[in-house]
Amino acid sequence: MNQIEIVDKSFARYVMHNARLECIAQGFRWTEGPVWFGDAGCLLFSDIPNNRIMRWIEGIGVSVYRQPSQFANGGTRDQQGRLISCLHGARAVVRTEHDGRITTLVEKFQGQRLNSPNDVVVKSDGSIWFTDPHYGIAMDYEGERAEEELPCHVYRFDPRHRRLVVACDTFDCPNGLCFSPDESLLYIAETGRISEDSATREIRVFEIRDAARGQLGEGRSFYAPDVGAADGFRCDEDGNIWTSAGDGVHCVSPEGALLGRIRLGEPVSNVTFGGRHRSRLFICCATAVHAIYLNRRGAPPP
Known part of the structure; x- marks a missing residue:
């Protein structure tokens, strides 16, 4: 199977004929939340149903970084290089300090418990933006089944002032x-409720009107994969979105046009850029993690 599909001729500049798709780790149940630690030369990723965070190092392989992980899902790093994690089990967003201690950043909104924080990004002002769908409490496979106490919102958290606001409802x-x-833009995936077979599944894009207050402009539909759903994604240096889909990874222009695909033959959950120049795309699939070198770098960290 040809794993690279060029839809728009511009995509040919992003891939290299001598850089192959590599399977770097396998044997998991559902991988998610890849985070690159360049200073440590390692990739962290979640194996959610197995309740653990894994660590991969080039030339060494895979080891367990944290177990139990409270069914950790998405992750990122803050400006001090600390790991920020979304936990299904604790229904919280936490930070791993440099000495290994875990600090709970947020677990409630207006006195009610969060659902199951899913994915998270940090802005250059230090604010933490995260999504809170119901997936981790809708079943026991990726967390523990429980009642929803809040609607499924997107939040902005200011760690300096401990202020949590709804950014999008x-x-x-x-x-x-x-x-x-x-x-200037925030891309957010809509993947719908588990019980809704006809749910809308697409990426929407929002202008950021007032970042300090977590205020977004009116969103619009940006891109919907023709196979599966867009789960997690990252931007490259040119503003293209590299998104998960049901058949692999789709590369989408800033205008929302499909440029090309990396086909893997199974659903992809999330991606991140890493490696020496942030030009290696790490891809979390259902049971494995893959990587491929690209002729593009990921967007610089905040």
């Missing part, structure tokens, strides 16, 4: 999210 179940390279 127009989603049935928000999922992955990322900023454009200049942070």
Whole structure:
């Protein structure tokens, strides 16, 4: 099977004929939340049903980073290089300090417990933006079944002032999210509620009107994969979105046009850029993690 599909001729500049798709780790139940630690030369990712965070190092392989992980899902790093994690089990967003201690950042909104924080990004002002769908409490496979206490919203958390606000309340179940390279736009995935077979599944894009207050403009539909759903995604340096889909990874232009695909033959959950120049795309699939070098770098960290 040809794993690279060029839809628009511009995509040919992004891939290299001598850089192959590599399976770097396998044997998991559902991988998610890839985070690259360049200073440590490792990739962290979640194996949610197995309740653990894994660590991969080039030339060494895979080891357990944290177990139990409270069914950790999405993750990122803050400006101090600390790991920020979304936990289904604890229904919280937490930070791993440099000495290994875990600090709970947020677990409630207006006195009610969060549902199951899913994915998270950090803006250059230090604010933490995350989605809170119901997936981790809708079943026992990726968490523990429980009643919803809040609608499924997108939140902005200010760690300096401990202020949590709703950034967007127009989603049935928000999922992955990322900023454009200049942070003027926020992309958010809608993947719908588990019980709804006809749910809308698409990426929406929002202008950021007032970042300090977590205020977004009116969103619009940006891209909907023709196979499966867009779960997690990241921007490259040119503003293209590299998104998960039901058949692999789709590369989408800033205008919302499909440029090309990396086909894997199974659903992809999330991706991140890493490696020496942030030009290696790490891909979390259902049971494995893959990687491929690209002729594009990921957007710089905040």
